[in-house]
Amino acid sequence: MAALPAVxxxxxxxxxxxxxxxxxxxxxPNLSEAWVVEDAERLEAALAELQTQQAIVCDPYAxxxxxxxxxxxxxxxxxxxxxxxPTVALxxxx
Numbered sequence: 001m002a003a004l005p006a007v008x009x010x011x012x013x014x015x016x017x018x019x020x021x022x023x024x025x026x027x028x029p030n031l032s033e034a035w036v037v038e039d040a041e042r043l044e045a046a047l048a049e050l051q052t053q054q055a056i057v058c059d060p061y062a063x064x065x066x067x068x069x070x071x072x073x074x075x076x077x078x079x080x081x082x083x084x085x086p087t088v089a090l091x092x093x094x
Contacts, residue, residue: 006062007020007034007036009061
């Protein structure tokens with residue numbers, strides 16, 4: 001389990017887009033909209049909920065954050081990169 005506070009993330013199954021669970025249960029590609037979970041039981045429940053939605057998202061997990069000016073900031077380099085999008089240009093269909 002991730003250290004608290006934490007954010008729950010996954011990838012959209014169809015597109016691979018990084019998404020974050022919001023406080024109202026939606027999925028958003030914007031880390032700034034993510035629900036910062038500060039309770040272990042709620043974190044486990046949010047993860048369990050997303051694990052039942054494999055048709056929509058895949059491989060949900062939580063990662064620790066710090067909150068700066070009301071915005072969650074990932075503690076790891078990996079999650080900072082994921083939150084900002086691909087580091088290389090992706091091929092586009094013509």
